[in-house]
Amino acid sequence: MCKIDANFPFRSLVLSAGGTQMNLSASKLGKRYYGGEWGLRPAELHFGPGMHGLLGPNGAGKTTLMRLLAGLLRPTTGRAELDGLDVIHPRQRQRIGYVPQTFQMYPSLTGREWLMHRVQSSPGKLFPSRRQALEQVEKILLDVNLTSQADRPARTYSTGMMKRLGIAQAMIINPDVIIVDEPTAGLDPEERLRLRNVLAEASLTRIVLLSTHILSDIEASCGSVLVLKEGTAAYQGSLAGLASFGEGKVWTWEAAQDEWRRYGPSRLMSARRTEEGFICRTLAEEPPNRYARLSEPTLEDGYMALIGLPSEGGAFL
Numbered sequence: 642m643c644k645i646d647a648n649f650p651f652r653s654l655v656l657s658a659g660g661t662q663m664n665l666s667a668s669k670l671g672k673r674y675y676g677g678e679w680g681l682r683p684a685e686l687h688f689g690p691g692m693h694g695l696l697g698p699n700g701a702g703k704t705t706l707m708r709l710l711a712g713l714l715r716p717t718t719g720r721a722e723l724d725g726l727d728v729i730h731p732r733q734r735q736r737i738g739y740v741p742q743t744f745q746m747y748p749s750l751t752g753r754e755w756l757m758h759r760v761q762s763s764p765g766k767l768f769p770s771r772r773q774a775l776e777q778v779e780k781i782l783l784d785v786n787l788t789s790q791a792d793r794p795a796r797t798y799s800t801g802m803m804k805r806l807g808i809a810q811a812m813i814i815n816p817d818v819i820i821v822d823e824p825t826a827g828l829d830p831e832e833r834l835r836l837r838n839v840l841a842e843a844s845l846t847r848i849v850l851l852s853t854h855i856l857s858d859i860e861a862s863c864g865s866v867l868v869l870k871e872g873t874a875a876y877q878g879s880l881a882g883l884a885s886f887g888e889g890k891v892w893t894w895e896a897a898q899d900e901w902r903r904y905g906p907s908r909l910m911s912a913r914r915t916e917e918g919f920i921c922r923t924l925a926e927e928p929p930n931r932y933a934r935l936s937e938p939t940l941e942d943g944y945m946a947l948i949g950l951p952s953e954g955g956a957f958l
């Protein structure tokens with residue numbers, strides 16, 4: 642059963658082109674793959690305008706959910722709707738941009754040529770004249786900070802530039818929804834920040850769904866978070882709500898040299914070396930020893946408390 646934060650969904654005034662408040666929702670949305678395995682068990686979800694984080698361990702169903710919401714995968718049960726119309730409907734194709742972890746393109750094309758190709762090959766006549774299409778390409782290049790690299794063949798781009806080009810190709814059709822799969826994986830801190838800001842800017846007028854394993858990216862840019870666990874929506878709501886799963890369970894204590902090792906790597910949230918020994922944080926229902934003091938849970942603590950660890954029977958506590 643998905644735990645929903647009482648403060649969720651958040652109120653927002655952002656309107657879509659049709660004049661209605663944007664709303665991406667899932668009702669009993671589920672996917673069962675050939676062989677019988679559920680990629681996503683039937684879920685009730687809601688996303689309004691703004692940036693939403695998507696978290697979950699490997700194999701939890703994040704890609705399955707993103708592809709279902711983008712209308713790229715047919716559900717086995719239920720449906721996903723954007724403003725009341727099924728995301729599978731051809732009219733929704735231009736309203737939802739999906740950025741996979743790695744996207745396929747012609748590497749000999751320059752960034753500018755690729756974006757122009759995307760505009761010209763998108764369904765419907767998005768931009769009535771070539772001049773308008775070119776203007777849109779220049780605007781998006783500027784938005785993702787690729788203008789100065791736009792005439793280089795994309796095969797010469799760094800990982801970060803390729804990720805930004807991937808977001809640009811999703812944004813070029815002016816979608817109301819952008820769904821991005823691990824955009825910041827493998828990027829250096831400066832490039833991560835740049836990409837996060839591009840998405841934060843985009844989320845001012847859109848619904849942005851950001852899947853990542855990097856919790857600090859979610860803390861820095863998302864107003865809400867959805868956690869998937871073993872194909873099930875385990876939590877949807879505020880970041881504070883997720884952190885609160887760790888309340889009363891995070892213990893801090895000082896340990897002499899190697900003493901902390903007996904708590905095992907899976908229960909230890911951190912062990913920071915000091916001159917005297919280590920300052921340790923553990924997640925546990927009971928204090929690990931008589932010196933331990935309760936601490937404020939972070940987002941990571943709350944996430945770990947909710948998710949648990951398979952090696953410990955799925956329950957962390």
Ligand SMILES: Nc1ncnc2c1ncn2[C@@H]1O[C@H](COP(=O)(O)OP(=O)(O)OP(=O)(O)O)[C@@H](O)[C@H]1O
Pocket residue numbers: 674675676678679680681697698699700701702703704705706
């Ligand atoms: N085409 C497929 N056929 C059969 N099973 C699949 C298929 N795609 C995914 N699955 C299974 O569905 C489950 C969810 O996979 P999914 O790729 O959605 O997880 P994920 O959270 O995106 O994982 P990761 O973080 O590793 O990318 C997994 O158990 C996976 O093995």
